[in-house]
Each structure stands twice: as C-alpha cells, then as structure tokens.
Amino acid sequence: MSHPAGARPFTHMLAAVASATLSGAVGRAVSVEVHVSNGLPGFTIVGLPDAAVREARDRVRAAVLSSGLPWPLRRVTVNLAPSGIRKGGAGLDLPIAVGLLVAAGELSPTCTEGLAFCGELGLNGSLRHVPGMIALADAVAPLGLVVPLGDVREAALVRGSDVHGAATLGELARVLRGQGDWPDPPAPSPSADHGAHGAPDLAEVRGQAVGRRALEVVAAGRHHLLMVGPPGSGKTMLAERLPGLLPPLTPEEALTVTRVHSAAGCALPDGALFDQPPFRAPHHRASIVALVGGGSWSLRPGEISLATHGVLFLDELGEFPVAALEALRQPLEEGVIRVSRAGGTVAFPAAFLLVAAMNPCPCGEGVYEGACTCSPASRARYRRRISAPLLDRFDLVVPLSRPDPDELLAGTPGEPSAAVAARVAAARGRAAERAQSASGAGEGPELAADAESLLAAKLRSGDLSARGLHKVSRVARTVADLAGEDQVSFAHVSEALSLRAGRAAVAA
Amino acid sequence: MTPGHLPEEAYAAALASVPAIGPATLRGLLASDPPSVAWARSRGATEGSVRDVARIWARHTDAGIAVLVPGHASWPARLAGDPQAPAVLFCRGDPAALDAAPTVALVGTRAPTRYGIGVAAQLGADLSGSGVSVVSGLALGIDGAAHEGACGAGASPIAVVAGGLDDPYPRRHSRLWERVAECGAVVSESPAGVRTEKWRFPVRNRLLAALSDVVVVVESRHHGGSRHTVDAAAARGIPVGAVPGSIRSATSEGPNALLADGAFPVCSAGDVLVALALEGAQVPVPAPGRAPSRPSRAGPAPGTDLRVYEALSQDPASLDDLTRATGLDLSALCGALERLALAGLAIGVGGWWERV
Numbered sequence: 001m002s003h004p005a006g007a008r009p010f011t012h013m014l015a016a017v018a019s020a021t022l023s024g025a026v027g028r029a030v031s032v033e034v035h036v037s038n039g040l041p042g043f044t045i046v047g048l049p050d051a052a053v054r055e056a057r058d059r060v061r062a063a064v065l066s067s068g069l070p071w072p073l074r075r076v077t078v079n080l081a082p083s084g085i086r087k088g089g090a091g092l093d094l095p096i097a098v099g100l101l102v103a104a105g106e107l108s109p110t111c112t113e114g115l116a117f118c119g120e121l122g123l124n125g126s127l128r129h130v131p132g133m134i135a136l137a138d139a140v141a142p143l144g145l146v147v148p149l150g151d152v153r154e155a156a157l158v159r160g161s162d163v164h165g166a167a168t169l170g171e172l173a174r175v176l177r178g179q180g181d182w183p184d185p186p187a188p189s190p191s192a193d194h195g196a197h198g199a200p201d202l203a204e205v206r207g208q209a210v211g212r213r214a215l216e217v218v219a220a221g222r223h224h225l226l227m228v229g230p231p232g233s234g235k236t237m238l239a240e241r242l243p244g245l246l247p248p249l250t251p252e253e254a255l256t257v258t259r260v261h262s263a264a265g266c267a268l269p270d271g272a273l274f275d276q277p278p279f280r281a282p283h284h285r286a287s288i289v290a291l292v293g294g295g296s297w298s299l300r301p302g303e304i305s306l307a308t309h310g311v312l313f314l315d316e317l318g319e320f321p322v323a324a325l326e327a328l329r330q331p332l333e334e335g336v337i338r339v340s341r342a343g344g345t346v347a348f349p350a351a352f353l354l355v356a357a358m359n360p361c362p363c364g365e366g367v368y369e370g371a372c373t374c375s376p377a378s379r380a381r382y383r384r385r386i387s388a389p390l391l392d393r394f395d396l397v398v399p400l401s402r403p404d405p406d407e408l409l410a411g412t413p414g415e416p417s418a419a420v421a422a423r424v425a426a427a428r429g430r431a432a433e434r435a436q437s438a439s440g441a442g443e444g445p446e447l448a449a450d451a452e453s454l455l456a457a458k459l460r461s462g463d464l465s466a467r468g469l470h471k472v473s474r475v476a477r478t479v480a481d482l483a484g485e486d487q488v489s490f491a492h493v494s495e496a497l498s499l500r501a502g503r504a505a506v507a508a
Numbered sequence: 509m510t511p512g513h514l515p516e517e518a519y520a521a522a523l524a525s526v527p528a529i530g531p532a533t534l535r536g537l538l539a540s541d542p543p544s545v546a547w548a549r550s551r552g553a554t555e556g557s558v559r560d561v562a563r564i565w566a567r568h569t570d571a572g573i574a575v576l577v578p579g580h581a582s583w584p585a586r587l588a589g590d591p592q593a594p595a596v597l598f599c600r601g602d603p604a605a606l607d608a609a610p611t612v613a614l615v616g617t618r619a620p621t622r623y624g625i626g627v628a629a630q631l632g633a634d635l636s637g638s639g640v641s642v643v644s645g646l647a648l649g650i651d652g653a654a655h656e657g658a659c660g661a662g663a664s665p666i667a668v669v670a671g672g673l674d675d676p677y678p679r680r681h682s683r684l685w686e687r688v689a690e691c692g693a694v695v696s697e698s699p700a701g702v703r704t705e706k707w708r709f710p711v712r713n714r715l716l717a718a719l720s721d722v723v724v725v726v727e728s729r730h731h732g733g734s735r736h737t738v739d740a741a742a743a744r745g746i747p748v749g750a751v752p753g754s755i756r757s758a759t760s761e762g763p764n765a766l767l768a769d770g771a772f773p774v775c776s777a778g779d780v781l782v783a784l785a786l787e788g789a790q791v792p793v794p795a796p797g798r799a800p801s802r803p804s805r806a807g808p809a810p811g812t813d814l815r816v817y818e819a820l821s822q823d824p825a826s827l828d829d830l831t832r833a834t835g836l837d838l839s840a841l842c843g844a845l846e847r848l849a850l851a852g853l854a855i856g857v858g859g860w861w862e863r864v
Contacts, residue, residue, distance in 0.1 A: 483839065505859075
C-alpha cells in the first residue's frame with residue numbers, strides 16, 4: 001500500500017519468524033509476520049489471537065524497552081499465520097519481539113533463519129516458561145528452537161541438541177548478532193531420582209491379604225479395580241501404593257506422559273522426563289471437563305489423560321456425577337479420549353488403569369448383609385449411580401473389611417512393594433511371551449478340566465454372565481502368570497471369582 | 509342416579525376416600541350412623557356429591573376390590589371385638605380367607621440377612637403346609653420371603669398392606685401381590701387411589717396384629733417397625749414368638765430382646781403350632797436346613813479342604829479372616845472354598861463365607 005516517498009529513508013519492512021502454538025496436547029506451527037511501516041505509531045495483532053496473545057503488545061513493548069533496545073515509533077502490524085486457527089497462550093511473545101527487532105532493522109534477517117522461537121516475556125525482558133514445550137518443539141521441526149533457558153531440557157527431550165536457550169531478550173539479541181555464545185542450560189539438581197523412592201510402600205499396609213493381592217493382580221494384568229468397603233478399611237491407602245508395583249515406564253510411555261503433563265502446564269520432574277507411572281486422584285466434585293479434558297477452545301488434557309500409563313484413582317465412586325462416570329466408558333475401551341469443541345476435535349491419550357473405591361451403601365457398613373442400617377430405597381438409589389455397563393468395566397470388584405486390630409497393632413510390616421513388583425514384572429514377562437507365541441495353542445488346553453467345569457457351573461447357576469466369564473478368565477490367567485504356571489487351575493479360577501465377589505454388594 | 513342405586517359399602521368407600529377423614533374420624537362417624545347418612549351429613553346430599561360416590565364405587569368394583577363394613581357377611585370375626593377395628597376394609601381376593609384358618613403373622617425387617625430370609629420362607633411354607641394362614645405385610649425382606657414360602661403351599665395367605673389396593677407397593681413385589689390375591693386375600697384400610705404414606709404403616713401393623721392368632725418376629729432391628737406389630741399384639745393379648753438369632757447380628761437384636769421379655773422361642777413351625785394349641789394338626793417335620801443334595805463323600809477331603817472347613821463357622825467370615833486363620837495363600841484358600849461350595853458344605857456371598 002505505502003509507496004516509497006523518496007524523501008524518507010525508511011518506508012516499510014517485513015519479517016517472518018517461525019513459532020508454534022498449543023492445540024490440545026499437540027503443537028501447530030505458526031508463522032509470526034511483523035510489518036513495520038510509516039504511519040501513526042501503533043501496534044496491532046491479527047490472526048485469531050486469544051486474550052493472552054493480545055496482551056502480548058504491552059509485554060513485548062515493555063520487554064524491548066527494558067532490554068535497552070529501541071522501539072520503532074511507527075505502525076506495527078503482527079499477523080499470526082495461518083490466520084484461520086486460534087492461537088493461545090503467551091508463548092508467542094518471544095517470536096513477536098524477535099520479528100519486531102528484525103523488521104525494525106535491529107537484527108539482520110539472516111540471523112533468525114533456520115530458527116523458531118517460543119517463550120513468554122516478562123516486562124523486564126526475561127524469558128519465561130510456557131506449557132507444552134514438548135509439543136511445540138515437535139511442531140517446529142526441523143527448525144532449530146530457541147526457548148527460555150529453563151525449558152531447554154524439556155524441549156530437548158524430543159529435539160536433542162537443536163534447542164537453544166536464553167535467559168533474557170537482551171542476551172538473545174546479543175547471541176543473534178554474533179556477539180556471544182548460547183548459554184548453557186542449568187544442570188539438573190542432584191536429587192533427580194526421587195520419583196522411585198517417593199511412592200509409599202506396601203509394607204506399611206497391615207493385614208488386608210485380599211486387598212494386597214488384588215493390587216498385585218491388577219498391576220500384573222492391567223485390570224481395572226473397584227474396592228468396596230466401609231470407611232477405614234484402607235481403600236485409599238492401598239490405591240496410593242499401586243504405582244509402586246507397576247513396572248517403570250518405557251521410553252515411549254515416559255515421553256507420552258511427559259508430553260501430556262507438559263501440555264497441561266504441570267510441573268515436570270527435575271530430569272524433565274516422567275519415569276514413574278503417574279497417580280491421579282481427582283476429587284469427586286471435579287467437573288466433567290476437568291476429568292476428561294476440554295475448555296472453550298484452548299483444549300487442555302483432563303485428569304484421565306494425566307493418568308495415562310499410570311493410575312486414575314476415583315475415591316467415593318458413587319459420589320461422582322453420573323455423566324462424568326459415563327464419559328469414562330469410551331477411554332476405558334479405546335485408551336484415547338476425543339474432545340470435540342467448536343474449535344475442532346482433539347484426541348488425548350487416556351490409557352489409564354482405573355482404580356475406584358466406594359462404600360457399599362450410604363452408611364458404609366453394608367459389605368456384610370444385615371450390618372447396614374440404610375433403608376432399602378436409599379441403598380437402591382446409591383447402587384443405581386453405578387450403571388451396569390460401568391460396573392462391567394471393572395475386572396476386579398474386591399470387598400474389603402476393616403483390618404483386624406491385632407494385626408494393626410502387631411507391628412509386623414507386610415511384604416514390601418519391591419518384592420511384589422518383582423513378581424508383577426515376571427508375570428508381565430510371561431504374558432508377553434505367551435502373546436508372541438499365541439499363534440498355535442489357542443485357549444483350550446490352557447484351562448484345566450476342573451476349572452472349566454467350575455466356570456460352567458457358575459454360568460449355569462446364573463452367578464456369572466457371559467461378559468463376567470470373559471473377565472474371570474482373564475483375571476484367572478493373570479493369577480496363573482503370577483504363580484508362574486502355564487495352565488489355569490481350579491484354584492486360579494476360584495481366586496479370580498473371589499476377587500470379583502464384591503459385585504454382589506454393589507450390583508443393583 | 510339416586511342413592512337407592514348405591515349400596516351402603518359405596519358410601520363407606522367414599523367416606524374413606526375423603527383426605528380429611530382418617531381412620532379414627534371415620535370410626536367416629538360410622539359409630540352412630542350408617543354410611544349413607546354419615547355421607548349426607550358431612551358432604552351434603554346434592555347430586556354432585558352422589559356422583560362422587562358412584563365414581564369411587566366404580567373404581568373399586570372395576571379393580572375387583574371388595575368393600576367390607578362391620579355387619580357384612582364376610583366381615584372378619586377376629587375384628588368383631590377389636591377396640592380399634594377399622595370402620596371399613598378393602599379386600600382383593602377371597603374375603604373368606606380372612607376367617608378360614610388359624611392365622612400366624614410372620615413379620616420382620618426389610619433388610620434381613622440370608623438367615624432371616626431362609627427362616628421366613630421355611631416357616632411360611634411349613635405353616636401354610638400345616639393349614640395355617642400366613643399373615644404378612646408384603647414389604648421387602650422378611651414379609652416377602654414369608655409369603656414367597658407360603659403361596660401355594662397349602663392354606664390361603666393373607667397380606668395386610670398400607671396403601672390402596674390398586675397400586676402395589678413396593679413395586680418390586682407386584683408379582684407376589686398378585687399371587688397372594690389369587691390364592692388368598694390382600695386387605696387394606698386404604699381405599700383405591702391412596703398412595704402409601706408413612707403414617708399408614710403403623711396403622712397397617714395394628715390391623716395385621718388384629719387379624720392374627722399368633723405373631724412371630726423373624727428378624728428385626730432394635731427399633732424396627734416390627735415393634736408396632738408386637739405392641740399391638742401385646743395390647744390384644746395375642747401371643748408373640750421370636751426366632752432366636754446370633755447375639756452379634758444387628759438384625760437379631762429385636763427378636764432376642766423379645767425373647768428376654770418373655771416371647772416364646774420359634775425354632776420351627778412346630779413351635780408355632782404348639783402356641784396355636786393345634787398340636788393335633790399334622791405337622792410336616794421341618795428338615796434341618798434345606799437338605800442340599802449331599803455328594804457321596806460326607807465330609808471335606810482331608811488336607812487343605814478340611815483345614816479350611818474347620819476355619820469356617822456358621823457366622824460369615826471374610827477372606828481376610830480366613831487367610832489369617834488358615835495361613836494359606838489366596839489361590840489355595842479360594843480353591844478349597846469353591847470345592848467345599850460345590851460339595852454343598854460351604855456358601856459364599858459377596859466375599860463372605862460360612863458353613864452350610
């Protein structure tokens with residue numbers, strides 16, 4: 001539009017800087033175009049910015065001035081391309097500032113070539129953390145990436161040595177001008193491996209033979225567990241110890257877990273990578289969006305995604321809103337939750353192990369029939385909150401009772417987590433081996449004859465449904481794996497049936 | 509339509525259907541006047557009010573509900589001298605069943621144990637088989653179990669319910685309700701269309717006691733509703749029996765306290781027949797337990813099974829208790845328990861195990 005007027009040396013200048021914005025748990029590449037031209041001094045940002053991006057104007061201006069760099073007293077227009085998608089968060093502060101310095105002639109256009117920038121600016125010119133750095137780093141590949149110094153280790157998880165950090169805008173400008181080297185990222189603090197030892201140990205649980213065994217089976221077979229027991233029977237205590245029994249995360253799992261936590265803006269461990277299975281215990285008043293993920297259009301992963309490859313513990317299952325529980329059914333089947341909003345659909349990983357706890361009835365005493373003081377109507381109402389399809393998702397429904405006082409006071413610690421975890425790892429190994437050689441054998445010879453007739457008897461008497469039969473068979477297989485046996489015996493099936501006996505107390 | 513077309517029972521039903529008129533008021537109204545006069549005095553003798561009577565009457569006849577008033581041929585003899593006899597009684601089934609045989613009320617909690625359900629069903633069947641009508645309230649739990657046992661076992665069962673007879677309550681018992689109406693009688697003090705309200709239950713319990721020759725409490729909590737039935741029975745000099753239970757079971761608190769107060773113990777239908785002074789009646793010998801088809805081997809196999817069997821008792825024990833008592837690992841313990849269950853020697857419900 002503006003033609004050279006001849007009289008003035010400066011007419012207009014354009015710069016484009018690569019960056020990315022977060023959409024759900026994935027990043028999208030964004031090109032930040034800055035146009036500086038003659039005209040009334042002003043600063044406009046276009047291209048569907050959210051409130052945080054619009055506020056970048058003030059942050060960028062203050063940061064540039066605080067860093068001792070000149071602010072162009074001209075007309076500045078910033079366009080975030082592609083213009084059709086929404087951009088959120090403060091991570092675009094840094095590319096806007098860099099683009100502005102290039103367009104104003106403070107930096108040479110060549111020095112930003114092959115680089116992308118992500119970071120929030122402080123008014124004093126410092127560079128600050130932005131959430132979702134892993135996803136952003138993915139999105140700008142194969143360009144090199146410049147991020148706040150504290151985020152270098154996180155971005156480097158997926159990008160290796162292509163990532164550079166800077167502490168302030170001024171420092172960054174000096175490096176880009178070739179007046180200095182990239183600073184080293186801070187070293188991880190020495191107590192980096194606290195995760196493995198921070199989890200509570202199973203040795204602290206006294207008695208509870210059935211509860212402990214249920215955890216072992218759940219960890220070995222990746223089964224979902226529902227504990228039914230009166231208040232004070234140790235449901236929460238047991239659930240908290242389950243992550244300690246699970247094998248450490250594989251590198252891919254660790255990256256997925258870290259990616260989701262990063263996108264949710266959660267603090268990452270010192271080593272930047274989660275190597276232990278996460279444990280999430282949302283309160284029963286949590287909203288559906290908080291549980292499954294969502295938000296208006298900057299979609300954020302929910303608790304079930306943060307629990308991926310770990311444990312999602314729902315205490316007081318009966319108190320959760322029915323709609324929230326029903327929303328768990330799809331992720332339980334597929335390991336993925338798809339959240340659709342006006343802005344689009346986002347899939348978050350949600351391959352969690354569901355552990356839930358509930359009282360058998362409102363008074364809490366109804367595990368053993370006759371002990372409960374609730375009216376039949378209130379019991380029925382309480383049970384109706386857990387729909388049959390949801391109840392069917394639990395492979396184990398374990399009735400718990402309060403521990404024996406003698407055992408509580410005896411002071412003999414139970415088996416430590418490490419010993420149980422070793423058995424779990426061995427059982428998982430057996431299961432994996434079997435899955436690899438599963439082509440020939442089939443299911444038939446795996447089940448002992450008397451075990452099969454026990455299942456048949458349970459089917460005929462109506463104690464077991466067809467779906468229940470499938471669940472019991474799977475759990476019995478895990479029990480046999482834990483025992484190190486190839487064939488599923490009568491005792492294994494019996495135990496699997498017992499680990500499901502709590503259904504009688506909660507099924508409507 | 510003139511008043512002449514409608515029987516006195518129609519006016520009685522109409523008076524009982526007026527929300528402001530409770531059982532006591534109704535009794536007062538009908539003490540001095542026949543129902544049609546009482547109706548005219550309280551509601552006016554206009555054409556509109558008579559049309560109401562006709563509508564209410566049609567509702568009862570359409571639903572097969574008989575309306576009984578004192579002096580009626582089928583008015584139960586047991587209510588003749590009762591101090592709080594209802595002024596009008598609604599009945600489905602055969603009103604003659606109310607007087608046909610000696611009657612025993614089997615009552616108890618709505619949340620019983622398996623023990624209570626078993627005993628109630630057994631007593632119901634055995635008593636009915638000896639020609640005794642079982643009276644109960646068709647509530648969930650003990651009441652329902654007693655009638656399940658009694659229906660079709662011999663004598664006509666009698667149910668005394670709190671609400672209108674056209675609206676089965678609780679819904680879960682609609683089927684049982686029909687069966688009782690078919691082979692016996694269902695009676696109520698409430699006219700058709702009356703919802704079951706809370707205050708009607710104690711009133712129902714009083715009528716239930718009045719219609720019975722003996723009242724037996726099977727299982728009840730300390731302050732359970734059975735207390736109303738027992739009090740009403742005591743006020744009428746009707747003998748009260750109680751089924752003894754474990755001192756640890758909350759549902760046996762009521763009967764055990766009754767036993768301490770002098771109620772006669774009921775361990776079989778025979779005890780009830782003795783109380784009925786009916787010793788001449790043919791008494792089916794109640795089998796101990798339900799005589800499951802025992803396998804050829806009489807006891808548990810020696811070894812693990814025997815060890816587990818010895819750890820079991822008549823009181824339910826959790827798997828945690830049993831692991832502690834036997835020292836077995838869970839697989840071996842569960843295997844032994846399932847084997848005992850298949851042999852009919854043990855039973856497990858909801859993770860609790862006991863000897864059969």
